[in-house]
Amino acid sequence: MSSEDRERGPLAILGWMVGLAAGWYTGLNLVLAVIACVLAFGVAKSVLPATRKPFLPAIAVLAGHALWMLVGGLLLGQVGAVIADVVAFFMGVAWLAIFPGIAGAVVITLGEGICLVVHVYQITNTTFADPTSKGLVAHMLLRGTAIALVWKGVLESRRQVKAAIGLESLVALLKELLGNLEASGEAARPHVSSLKPLVEELESAARSQSNVDAINAILIDLDPVMALIREASARGALTSLVGQDKVLSEYDFFRASMRSARSQS
Numbered sequence: 001m002s003s004e005d006r007e008r009g010p011l012a013i014l015g016w017m018v019g020l021a022a023g024w025y026t027g028l029n030l031v032l033a034v035i036a037c038v039l040a041f042g043v044a045k046s047v048l049p050a051t052r053k054p055f056l057p058a059i060a061v062l063a064g065h066a067l068w069m070l071v072g073g074l075l076l077g078q079v080g081a082v083i084a085d086v087v088a089f090f091m092g093v094a095w096l097a098i099f100p101g102i103a104g105a106v107v108i109t110l111g112e113g114i115c116l117v118v119h120v121y122q123i124t125n126t127t128f129a130d131p132t133s134k135g136l137v138a139h140m141l142l143r144g145t146a147i148a149l150v151w152k153g154v155l156e157s158r159r160q161v162k163a164a165i166g167l168e169s170l171v172a173l174l175k176e177l178l179g180n181l182e183a184s185g186e187a188a189r190p191h192v193s194s195l196k197p198l199v200e201e202l203e204s205a206a207r208s209q210s211n212v213d214a215i216n217a218i219l220i221d222l223d224p225v226m227a228l229i230r231e232a233s234a235r236g237a238l239t240s241l242v243g244q245d246k247v248l249s250e251y252d253f254f255r256a257s258m259r260s261a262r263s264q265s
Contacts, residue, residue: 027134029134029135029137029138030138030141032068032071033064033065033068033138033142034064035064036063036064036065036067036068036071037060037061037063037064037065037142038060038064039064039067040059040060040061040063040064040067041056041057041059041060041064043063044056044059044060044063044097048097050214051100052096052097052100053156054100054152054153054154054155054156054157055096055097055100055150055153055157056153057149057152057153058096058108058146058149058150058152058153059093059096059097061142061145061146061149062089062090062092062093062096062108062146063089063090063093064142065089065139065142065143065146066085066086066089066090066093068142069082069085069086069089070082070086073086085115088111092104092107092108092111095107095108096108096150096153100153100157101154101157102154104150105150105151105153105154108146108147108150109147109150109151112143112144112146112147113147115139115143116140116143116144119136119139119140119143120140122136123136123137123140167202167205167206167215167254168206169250170202170250170251170254171199171202171203171206173246173247173250173251174195174199174202174247174251175199175203176247177195177229177247178192178195178196178199181195181229191225191228191229191232194225194228195222195225195229198218198221198222198225201218202215202218202222205218219255223255226248226251229248230248
């Protein structure tokens with residue numbers, strides 16, 4: 001187990017304990033809200049581009065919260081009491097879906113934070129067994145989760161942009177290496193046939209700003225190819241190759257940074 005896994009272990013256990021306690025206290029309130037969030041996540045994942053992946057959990061919680069409140073309002077005949085919240089939630093969803101970034105995160109945090117303060121005040125006027133108190137706790141958990149997830153999305157999207165920028169530089173070096181291999185004659189031909197399609201995949205991933213997982217999947221296929229080139233270069237089979245040491249060094253550095261980015265996501 002890595003040190004990162006050991007650090008996350010206690011937090012995961014604490015999260016499960018808080019979730020179980022909240023589920024026990026709020027009962028059906030939170031269960032229905034979670035179901036709505038899961039459904040919203042499935043829809044968002046199917047319709048939004050891969051570049052929105054960092055914000056999918058936050059979008060799902062906001063949309064799920066809105067659906068839960070809307071259905072509850074319809075069933076209780078109190079749509080007017082929840083419509084402002086529902087509209088605000090879907091505005092947040094639209095913002096993150098169209099213009100994901102720090103501005104949306106700030107606005108959502110301010111809005112959800114103000115509502116949390118109001119809920120804290122409201123809950124002081126209820127009793128532990130009051131159904132209103134249970135509903136307020138469910139609302140508070142959803143709002144707090146939305147804030148945490150939207151900022152997690154900001155951090156992940158920044159890592160994604162950095163990965164895309166680094167990938168563009170790596171692709172340029174790999175294309176240079178590919179050109180040198182093609183000019184190296186028959187000995188380099190097997191390396192060219194293996195390397196060329198993977199470089200094209202990486203170039204496509206860089207253009208579309210693919211997420212870290214998609215880039216890593218290509219790099220996993222590229223690793224053995226680069227290992228063979230490194231081995232051939234070391235034993236002198238590619239003596240006419242120019243600049244391979246720089247490319248291999250840059251590849252190793254980028255590979256390490258992508259592993260780190262993936263472990264943090």
